[in-house]
Amino acid sequence: MSNLILYELEGCPYCAKVKNKLAELDMEYESRTVPRAHSERTEVREVSGQTGVPVLVDEANDIEGMPESSDIVEYLDQTYGAAN
Numbered sequence: 001m002s003n004l005i006l007y008e009l010e011g012c013p014y015c016a017k018v019k020n021k022l023a024e025l026d027m028e029y030e031s032r033t034v035p036r037a038h039s040e041r042t043e044v045r046e047v048s049g050q051t052g053v054p055v056l057v058d059e060a061n062d063i064e065g066m067p068e069s070s071d072i073v074e075y076l077d078q079t080y081g082a083a084n
Contacts, residue, residue: 003060004029007044007053009036014069015054021073025080 006022006029008015022029034041038051048055048065056066061079066072 002028002030005057007032007034007055009053017069018054018072021076
């Protein structure tokens with residue numbers, strides 16, 4: 001089982017940006033699709049404190065709910081990139 005969980009929404013360009021980085025790094029992750037309606041995104045709100053996606057959880061590194069695609073991509077590069 002993967003330590004990475006990605007909360008995402010189909011068709012979301014910001015989610016696609018993170019998924020592309022995960023693919024580039026050949027990382028396994030668990031995908032959790034959130035409802036379209038922000039009011040129904042209770043699980044992602046509990047994890048990150050907000051309802052936007054993408055949100056990354058990395059249990060191995062105590063990342064409990066990182067929002068913002070650019071921050072997630074930078075984190076993945078720094079943590080799992082070829083230099084590491």
